[in-house]
Amino acid sequence: MGNRFIEKLRGFADFSESDVRALNSVTAHPKTYGARQDLIREGDPPGPVLVVLDGWAFRYKVLPSGTRQIMAFLMPGDACDLHIGMLAEMDHSIQTATKASVVKISRTAMDEMMASHPRIATAMYISQLVDEGTLRAWIVSLGRRSSIERVAHLILELFLRAVRIGLSDGTSMELPLPQAILADALGMSPVHINRIFQDLRRSGAIELSRGVLRITNPDVLTHVSGFDANYLHKRLR
Template identity: 85%
Template sequence: MGNRFIEKLRGFADFDNSELRALERVTAHPKAYGARKDLIREGDPPGPVLVVLEGWAFRYKVLPSGTRQIMAFLMPGDACDLHIGMLAEMDHSIQTVTRASVATIGRTAMDEMLASHPRIATAMYIAQLVDEGTLRAWIVSLGRRSSIERVAHLILELFLRAVRIGLSDGSTMELPLPQAVLADALGMTSVHINRILQELRRSGAIELSRGMLHIKDPAALTYISGFDANYLHKRLK
């Protein structure tokens, strides 16, 4: 199946054999996690850099009222918190959605790799900038997009990210996100999410059944959401 972390970074830089070996070495011993398991919790001391090799996870915060806000979805190939070690404690939690395979890269190993391989460092920094751009897009969605625009925008974002890491054939992908999880990411209720998904189905833009998403009309979904992929910063070969 390959190493999706390496494949993602190769979208931002060209690596020689020594750089590929370095990336393979630091992710060679992943740990398996079950679904709905916290990888790290708010208030914990920052740990190693986490690399999701298989499965899905998300960043989240729990408010004093007990409600939850999801702030990012982590897909295979995504790394977490390159620089969080500079802080005293975690300001959010990370939890798996599905079963997942997660590699941990210690701070010393990461620092040595970045110092020894500048192109890896560049790719990692670009990946982090893309994550920041994605967060900005989410802020715009929560603040200004309508409910249907918000849902359609997230669907297109996840679909395009899946295409780029080989998790989609170009029209279909697995979307293992319960409606309650989507609701917590989009600031909506599960009932409202269900109504919006039904509306998108009726429009002919998507088909969603048993965790499989089919984009039937990309142009319609783009029109509904006002989606512009520039914040995902695809590298021009």
């Protein structure tokens, strides 16, 4: 697949050739980052809009105790901080989880593109609303779902997102996230995460080997988690 950012936004609006040219122009010069590199840190002045073209990243906060809470995973095609420039400083950090290709679009370039291309603006706003819906789903998981429900719910979310951007064939996907990162996203310990993955393997719901996740029984995962994909909002076409 080519530019995953464009392909993702195409799900929310019908683009003209001019729209595609504009998007290709602002994403033409990505930079490659290694794993565990901060793209921006809490307290920094807000910078450009970040777009992940390849690899994985995540939003996080570090508590005074030194513990970390991950609040979102950014997959290829995801953009972040469309309106953060209106604030004085960043209230969270963003770090790469894997080697990643990231493009930084200046505020001026983004504002001009959205003003000149209303369909791009519409797609960007819908994408942001989906991100907000995902955050709400995570809050429900942390507040009300049991440990195994949380893990199963996150697996299905990441899997469906991977299918929609062409990172999965519908049965398996690369899951390049160490258990320590998953634990920080789910409010659990790595040891607890490992036990739950073992339970899900024994149930016949998943297989996980060398960073490749295979969903062997989606019905079991759906039953365990109560997963409903409504917050990810189906593509408009």
